[in-house]
Amino acid sequence: MKKFKIILIIYLIITAIIIGFFLLERKTAVLDNVFYNEPVIENKISIKAKEIHDYMRENNYGYCTYDNRCNHDGECGLNITFEASKTGHHNTCCATYVSWVLQELGYLTKQDHIDNYLNGANNLIRYLSQNGWREVDQNEIQPGDILCYNGHIAIYGGRGRKYDAGNRPLLQEVAPAKTNWGMKVEKILRAPDL
Numbered sequence: 001m002k003k004f005k006i007i008l009i010i011y012l013i014i015t016a017i018i019i020g021f022f023l024l025e026r027k028t029a030v031l032d033n034v035f036y037n038e039p040v041i042e043n044k045i046s047i048k049a050k051e052i053h054d055y056m057r058e059n060n061y062g063y064c065t066y067d068n069r070c071n072h073d074g075e076c077g078l079n080i081t082f083e084a085s086k087t088g089h090h091n092t093c094c095a096t097y098v099s100w101v102l103q104e105l106g107y108l109t110k111q112d113h114i115d116n117y118l119n120g121a122n123n124l125i126r127y128l129s130q131n132g133w134r135e136v137d138q139n140e141i142q143p144g145d146i147l148c149y150n151g152h153i154a155i156y157g158g159r160g161r162k163y164d165a166g167n168r169p170l171l172q173e174v175a176p177a178k179t180n181w182g183m184k185v186e187k188i189l190r191a192p193d194l
Helices: 002-035 044-058 094-104 110-115 121-130 168-172
Strands: 134-136 146-149 152-158 161-163 187-190
Touching: 044 094, 044 152, 044 161, 044 168, 094 110, 094 121, 094 152, 121 146, 121 152, 121 187
Parallel strands: none
Antiparallel strands: 134 187, 146 152, 146 187, 152 161
16 A cells, blocks of 8 residues: 555656646746737738848858947948848848848838938937837837837847847847847837838
């Protein structure tokens, strides 16, 4: 009888551990989706963001800001258009990347980029805010929305992930990358037609 009780206790402990791991894994998945429970409905911005990000990763683009944060091979330089970057400098920064995505889709022109110095994140955020992009609440976020930080910008990819070119490791990561909500999002902008 004593042997049976020991076996029963061991069985119950093992069962509890297995159930605990299952519940913990499920709880983690649920917690990950509490904020990110939106269905991932790709739109033209998120599709183009992925296309350009994949190209940059596959072609080993570097990160360039013309200062000590640069992490690239060769000389500093950012191209105004994505097409020019294919044969020019293989570098980008967060704002240049977002600008390329928006140019490819007709939201910006090459001249808009030049006239408003849209290689700077805060300049691009200001430009979009003044040109029909509307601010949305964090609980309304959807893929393709623009994540605006102080001095940084990225494109929301859905389910807590983003397309980001804010440093070389992010450029080499398969996108969209996990969003770090610890970095304060100051506002979220949505395209006028979405």
